[in-house]
Amino acid sequence: MKTFQTLALTGLTALSAPAWAGDFVDTRLSFVFADDNVLAGAGETTPNSPNARFGAGNxxxxxxxxFNTKFSGFESLSNVVLYKRMPAFFEGLTTEAALTLLVLERPSGGVDILDNSSYVRLNYQPAGWGEKEGLSxxxxxVSADRFRLGYAYRISWGGSPIFTNRATAAGVPGAKLQLTRDRWYAYLGGKTALVLNDLVLEQETLYGVMGGxxxxxLExxxxxxxxxxxxxxxxPGLANQGIEANVNAAGVSGQIVYHVGVPVGTSIDFRLYKNDPEIYQRFxxxxxxxxxxxxxxxxxxSYLTQTLEDPDTFGATKPQGATAAALQGRAKYNLWRFNVLALYRSLSFIQFDVPGLPPFKDFPTGTELKPEMFFAVGADYHLPRxxxxxxxxFGVQQPASFRSPDPSLGGSNPPIGLTGTRTVVVRDANQLSILPAECGGSTRCDAQAIISAKATFRWDLSESVAAVGEVYYTYDTNRTTFEDDVTGVAQPNFEKPHALGFNTLLQARF
Known part of the structure; x- marks a missing residue:
């Protein structure tokens, strides 16, 4: 009985101990009321635009x-982190480990729990080296997704999707060896994935090597x-015909940063979570x-390349190049903040992880390809009292698009609505808008520039709760939806180009 009382007292003492806030890192509870387009109702647009509601998404x-995160900002989520750091039994060596889980609430009320690049680390610091120096x-x-190449998250690559979505079920673990000195660093690492081999119908190991x-x-x-x-x-398509054609990808990325008064920023989706009480982080x-x-x-x-099926030669493959570039400028002057953002992505870069369009195929010779380009500027002013x-x-975007030399959208026997060549707008990986065959008497339709403007406000009610409001207008003449013509055949038609939306958000972050 005395033993039971001791255990109970110990448990109550543990429960009453103050919780370390870092156990839950980057916790966000978002209460949203929004409408992505007040000028349209349900069933009038593609994708569908219901009326104003509680909740929002991409x-x-x-x-x-x-630009520097994979989330929309409207999610309710948390990262549960169990972290431990201890000096080793050997001089200069420190051990640490973090079990970090992403807890993401779904709109249905369910919860997804995913590994968020949990890790084990050994760090050796020779005598006389600085506090942040060492060999680790x-x-x-389970997942090395946060170990990536590139620097802005929107054009980063080499994460878990690099092995295509067929590898995610088995996980993409990895390792990284890094030497860090006061003014420079260098690293080398690798990843592995299990993917079904369509010839032997068994999983095989795929390898990836990364370095930088x-x-x-200067300072x-x-x-x-x-x-x-x-x-x-x-x-896969060639494997079904008994042909083994390997798909390999390679690439390089580089960045130059000039900064005055602020450190070099890193996307939060690149950083490894920890809750070290000695280094309290408020994200x-x-x-x-x-x-x-x-x-x-x-x-x-970045310049990337990968081998894909050659649509012009039976049973052959060919390299497909992909390019991306980004310019980011951020400035703060007293209570003003200014931002400039420019992006360039080739269509092959957008589809790089799929890979290709259609999957595992290069574009036929003669395909007209246009990259995605956009430029945006922003400013805000803080009222302290x-x-x-x-x-x-304000931003302007020229979306990526392609136009095939042959009428291949409808297959070998296309319906009437998909005969002839057409322009296809690619907004993101596998997010397509097929334009009509003719535009105002012209024999073809081409992708047009998109204009967007947004007014924002943030009202900090406390250090952990803020109210956020956004009102935005978008002019996009590339919006299309499929409607039946007089013969009953569905074909693309233009939607109204105007969209007026708003987001109101009450968000707690801790």
Whole structure:
């Protein structure tokens, strides 16, 4: 009986101990009321635009939003982190590990729990080296998705999807060896994935190798570069014909950053979560305005290539190149903040992880390809007494598109609505809008520029709760939906180009 009382007392003591807030890192509870287009009702657009409702998603964002994250910002989520760091039995060696789980609430009320790049790390620090210097080995037992190439998240690559979505069920673990000194770093790592081989009908191991380095040439100037090589299995379509055609991908990325008064920023979706009490991290602390001028400018680019099926030669493959570039500028002057963002992505880069369009195929010779390009500028001003920050963003986008030389959209026996060649707008990976065959008497339709403007405000009610409002207008003449013609055959028709939407958000972050 005495033993039971001791155990009960111990349990109550543990429960009454103050919880370390870092156990739940980047927790966001979002209460949203929004309408992505008040000018349209249910069934009038593609994708569908219901009336104003509680809840929002990617459909409520613009092309310049969330450039450095994979989330829309409207999710309710948390990262549960169990972290431990201890000195080893050997001088200079430190061990640490973090079990980090993403807890993501679905609109239905269900909860998805996913590994968020949990890791085990060994760090060796020779005598005389600085606190942040050392040689570290990091192992990712389940998912190495946060170990990526590239620098802005929108054009990063080499994450788990690099092996295509056929590898996600078995996980994509990996390892990274990094040497860090005061003004430079270098790393080498690798990943593996299990993917079905369509010839032997068994899973096989695919490998990926990654490496990179960075150097602070000056206190204000950093240069970084990285590259990788990845196996993606074999072309399924050719395997069904008994032909083994390997799909391999490789590429390089580089970045130059000039920064004054602010450190080099990193996407939160690149960082490894920890809840070390000695290094308390607040990922979404209210913005600080120390006064004066601070700014950063970064320019990055990537060139990738992969082997895909050659649609012009039976049983053959060919390399397909892919390019991307991004310019980011951020400045803060007293209570003002300014942002400039420019992006270039080739169509093959957008579809790189699929891979190709259609999957595992290159574009036929003669296909007209146009890249995605956009430019956006924004500014906001902070009112300290009201804890209010109003702002404005304006952007112009030329969406990616392609036009095949042959009428291949409808297959070998296309319906009347899909005869002839057409322009297809690609908004993101596998997000397509097929344009009509003719535009105002013209024999063809081409993708047109998209214009968007957004007014924003953020009202900080406390250090952890804020009210956010957005009103945006978009002019997009590439919107289409399929409707039956007089013969009963569905074919693409233009929607109204105007869209007016709003997002209101009450969000707690802790």
């Amino acid at each position: 459909q409520n964002t613009q092309f310049y939003d969330n 080995l990091t192992g990712f037992p 380095a960075g150097w602070d040439i 204000t100037l950093r240069v970084e570069a990285g590259g990788g090589f990845f196996q993606k299995g074999i072309v 979404f602390a209210p913005e600080q305005y120390p006064g004066g001028l601070s700014y950063s400018v970064s320019l990055e680019g 009201l804890h209010l920050t109003p702002g404005l963003i």
